[in-house]
Amino acid sequence: MAIRTMGFRHLVLYLLVSLMATAYSDDSISVQLNDDVLGLIVFKSDLSDPSSSLVSWSEDDASPCSWRYVQCDPVTGRVAEVSLDGLGLSGKIGRGLEKLDRLKVLSLSRNNFTGSISPQLSLPSGLQRLNLSRNGLSGPFPTSLVNMSSIRFLDLSENSFSGPLPDGLFDSCSSLHLVSLARNRFEGPLPSSLAKCIFLNNLNLSGNKFSGNPNFASGIWTLQRLRVLDLSNNMLSGPIPAGVSAVHNLKELCLRRNRFEGQLPGDIGLCPHLTALDFGDNLLTGALPALLRNLYSLVSLSLANNMLTGDFPDWIGNISSLQYLDFSGNEFTGSIPASVGNLQSLRYLSLSDNGLSGSIPLSLAYCSKLTVIRLRDNSITGSVTGELFNLGLEEVDFANNKLVGPIPPGSSRLFQSLQTLDLSRNNLTGVIPAEMGLLSNLRYLNLSWNGLSSRMPPELGYFQNLTVLDFRTTACMAHLAILQLDGNALTGPIPEEIGNCSSLYLLSLSHNNLSSPIPKSVSMLSHLKILKLEFNELSGEIPQELGKLEDLLAVNISHNRLVGRLPAGGIFPSLDQSAIQGNMGICSPILKGPCVMNVPKPLVLDPYAYGNGQGDRHKHRNEGSSHNHMFLSVSAIVAISAAFLIVCGVIVISLLNVSARRRLAFIDTALESMCSSSSRSGSLAMGKLILFDSKVCPDISLNNPRALLNKASEIGEGVFGTVFKVPFGVQGRMVAIKRLITSNIVQYQEDFDQEVRVLGRARHPNLNALIGYWWTPQLQLIVTEYAPNGSLHSKLHERLPSSPPLSWATRFKIALGVGKGLAHLHHTFHPPIIHYNIKPGNILLDENNNPKISDFGLARLLTKLDRHVMSNRFQSAPGYVAPELACQSLRVNEKCDVYGFGILILELVTGRRPVEYGEDNVVILSDHVRVLLEQGKALDCVDPSLTEYPDDEVLPVLKLALVCTSQVPSSRPSMAEVVQILQVIKTPVPHRMEPY
Missing domain, CATH: 3.30.200.20 (Phosphorylase Kinase; domain 1)
Known part of the structure; x- marks a missing residue:
């Protein structure tokens, strides 16, 4: 009530001041001062100020010039600037600001303002700088907010403004120098009136959904004063407009992540002042223009993830100012030229995923400032240049090439700097250098699938910051989460010190030559979920203490020399044959062959050692022999009887099965x-x-x-x-x-x-x-x-710009229909029919966009339903395959379809693929949505093409999807429960459930 009263009081004061300004126009200065005070007080009354940053703003003051965050013009005494950046303010931008008619600068960035801006709100006509960036403002572009004829600096970036920009928005932009609308939700074509902003020198429209060709009707390159142009992360298409050389003073040009196609304009090389050029993630083709060699001022050059061809340019060494060079993800061929050594300022080099061959040039070691070098997924031969390991490198990625020879030992400078080292999938040989233990900042190490040989060192603890270790030799410590050493020629025992890696949840040492028993210290890994030790030479009994690992979900100890009983607890009683086969004496009813118990013989004292003579000893031995003979005879009789009963039972059951099959065949x-x-x-x-x-x-x-x-x-x-x-x-x-x-x-x-x-x-x-x-x-x-409307995959990811996106109603109908179809397969048939491969490509649409699940049950046609075969067969659907399909020791049931259905829902809602590979990271859709949901920003992940959708349906559908994608199969609902939940979401009032 107090807050309402205060707001009402301010409003009354505001109206009184307005009347006073009309009635007493002669006493203008006094009234004007009150205008500024009361205008700011009314503006403050609409705000929430959790840190009391505006406590100095008092309505009792005659002037606001002493208030914090307010600056006045020293000549007029009027408020000229209000800067409230980063104060955590929330609420709405109220009309009190309209009274500040001498305001030149208004900056409200990095706050929590939300909602749309009232179309009735118009700021003073003399406003020159407006910064509302990094808030949560939404709605269309606030055309009434600013006077384009006076504004010079306009920054609305990092909000949620949406819709198209009016084509005539910039008709009167003669004073405009900077425009940033980056990272909003604007769409449609770029306004042709932008070409009228002849004094514009910085234009940033990145991170929106602008489409079409950015030619601004009369030509984008007519803005000859332009210094910075950023149109990245949009949906712009067509060829890059020609004539860039007219913008002679252009310094930064970024067109990354659009749909530009065709060749690079040759005249880009005629912009001598360019320092940053980024055309990455487009559809560009052809060879590089020769004129690019003239860009001597370039500091950053990225052409990553296009379809550019030709030999890697030898002239790259001429651009000696380069610090960042990324040509990855293209079709460049040839060898890396020795001229690359001329790039003395180079810090980042990525040439991954091309067709490069030849060896790593020795001259690369001359790039003394190099910190990141990525050459993975090429056909590079020769050895790893030892001189490179004398640099202060932070990341080295040479994976999946044809490198041979040993791993260089490295220098003291490398030991202090290296954080990531990936030499996997090459032909490296020799031992792992002992100096590896000195890499104090290493976080990721992958030496898998080479020809390395070594013993696993017991000195676990050198890599103090390592979080992922993938030698597939090792060392570890308390923070290590993943330890993969598969596919080398490692020998010796598993060190007891492995138990110190208390954070491990995945331990995989398969396909090596490790020997000796499994150490009991493995049972100290309380967070362990996956244990893979198959195809080694491990011997002895499995420690019974491993049965106490409650979080363990997958175990594979097959093809070793293990003997004795399996642990009685945990997952071990439910292991299937594939997880334990190939051992010489494990005791399990699902294995054939001998069962070897390594039980120590009891200590026996000979009662006749101190007896009365040899005759007594002989007599008792004969009696013992007779007793043993009788015992064995009885055992043999029991065994023969049991075998006879088992054979009779098998015959009876077989006859019953034949009879039943004949009856079923007849029906x-x-x-x-x-x-x-x-x-x-x-x-x-x-x-x-x-x-x-x-x-x-x-x-x-x-x-x-x-x-x-x-x-x-x-x-x-x-x-x-x-x-x-x-x-x-x-x-x-x-x-x-x-x-x-x-x-x-x-x-x-x-x-x-x-x-x-x-x-x-x-x-x-x-x-x-x-x-x-x-x-x-x-x-x-x-x-x-035949389904005439194709697959759901084509509707989500291959939609032509001329085709309308799927509406929310259609997406929900598809989700519900797929759920009903799966529920029918799971709950109508006994045993249930499991699909194993739920993904958009297997969801077909009829003429009314009703979903039809295809390929259901075809896994039944496989000669053997082997998990490994299944997971390999479905590797074309990354992100959809339930984790248990890749673990041969887990029992697979219909819950793997529930997992795929959950991922399918996420893809329907977000329009994104389940796994997206970025330049520096991999985005797992389920993890991304889960994080946003926990942060209260779940709606930020909704497909931007969905212009209208009910929040009360989208949010529970997202939550249901995350429940379906639980890593633990038993935590997922059944498909019948999923269908019921979806029906409740669609119709939240009491109703009768439809059958699935």
Whole structure:
């Protein structure tokens, strides 16, 4: 109540001052002073000031010139500047500012102002600088806020302003020098009136959704006073406008992350003052213009992630001022020229992911200021230049090349600076240098998949800041989280000191030559979730203490020399055969072969050592022998009896199974339609079309299916084969025919027929119906419905600019439909049909955008449902594969589909891919959304193409998706529960649930 009263009081005072200004115009100075005081007081009344920064602003003062953050003109005594940057203020920008009619500068950046700006609010006409950056303001561009004829500095960056900019917005911009609208949500074409801002020298429109070609109607390069132009991170397209050489004084040009195509304009090389040039992440093609060699002032040059071709330019050494050079992700060929050694100021060099060959030039060591060098994913040969390891490098990434020889030992300068070293997937040999232990700041080390050989050193503790260690040799300490040493030739025991790595959650030492028993200290790793020790020479019994690791989710100890009992607790009782096979004597009912117990023999005292003579000893030994013989006979009888009972039981069960199968076969045949091609009398006809539904039986014979499956009819390719669109029958009905891959697919028609018929009975409005199949030993086809609207993947990620984006209502309908289809597969069939590969590419859309799940159950056609094979087969869907699919020791059930469905929901809401690879990092969508949700900014991740959506539906859908993507399968809901939750979200009032 006190706050309301104060606000009302200020409003009354404000109105009184306005009346006084009208009634007493002769006493202008006194009234004007009160205008400034009361205008600021009214402005303050609309604010929340948590730090009491404006406590000095008092309505009792005659002048505000002594107030903090307020500056007055010394001549007029009027308020000329109000700067409230970074004070944590929130609320709205109120109309009290309108009374400050001599205000020149208003800066409210780095606060918490939210909401849209009232269209009735107009600031004083003489305002020259307006800075509202880094707030939470939204709505359209506030056209009434500023007078474009007087404003010189306009910064609205890092807000949530949206919508298009009026084309005539800058018609009167004769005074404008700087415009920054960066990192908002503006869209549409750039205003052609921008070309009228002839004095503009800094223009930053980055981080929006501007589209079209930035030619500003009369030409972007007519702004001849332009010094800085940043249009990065938009949706601009077409060729880069020609004529850049007209902007003779241009210093920084950034067009990164757009859709520009074609060749680089050759006349860019005629801008001699350019210091920064960034065309990365576009669709540019062709060779580099020769004139680029004339940019002697360049400090930063990035052309990363385009499709540029040609040899790596030898003239690069002429640009001696370069500090940052990034040509990664292109198609450059040839070798790295020796002239690169002329770049004495170079600090960052990235040439990764090209087609470069040859060796690393020795002259590169002359770049004494170099801190980052990335050459991964090329075909570079030779050895690692030892001189490079004498520099103060912070990051070295030479992964996936053809390097040979040993790892250089490095210098004392390197020991203090190096943070990241990745030499994985080369042909390096020799031992790991002992000096590695002196790398005190190392955080990431990857020497995996080379030919290195060494013993695992016990001196764990040298790498004080290491968080990821991937030798696949080691050392570690309390903060190490991931330790991967797979795929080398490491020997010796696993050090007991491994138990000091208390933060480890992944320990992987597979595919080495490690020996000796598993140390008991592993049981001290209380956070351990994954333990992979397969394909070594480990021996002895598995420490029983490992059963106390409650967080352990995946274990693989196969193909060692381990013996004895498995630990009784934790995950060990539920390990499957693939996780423990290949050992010489592990005791488990799921393994065949000997069970070796390394139990020490008890200490036995001979009772006759101090007895009465040899005769007594002989007598007792005979009695013992007779007793043992009797005992063994009884044991043999019991064993034979048990074996006989087991054999009888197997025979009875087999007979019952045969009988049951015959009854099921009879029922199946009776229920299925009797098309001439689907008869099962006698043996199945090879090379004929088997159809499951009489309604689709065409009056044709499919004698030569290969003639229909031509390249012109191909519409897609998946993990199980290639899909073709084919007209079918007399009426030419379109169907989709999938030509299955032949590897790992069942090879007998009877087995194939049995599995496919189960899938043929899976009919649901949200399943892409299976119509029939064709089988020969060389060719297997699956015939399904054809979905005219393509896949969800194409709608989300391959949409043409002319096509409208999916609305929220359509996206929700797709999510609910997919949920119902999966629930039908999981809860109607016993055992449930698991899809294993839920992703947008397997969600087809009919003419009304109703979802149809395709490829469901095709995993049943694999000869062996091996987890490793499955995870490799589905590696084309990064981010969708549930973590347990990659762990052979975890039992996989329908919860892996729930995980994929959760990722699918996230992709529907955000419009982003589940895994996005940036220049310096990898964005995992589920982690990104989870962080935003925890920060209360979940709506920031919503697909920007969604202009309208209900918050009360989007937020719970995001939360549901995160629950579905839990790393622990048991924490995920069932699909039936998911469908019910979605129905409640859509209709939050009491209602009757629809069946799935």
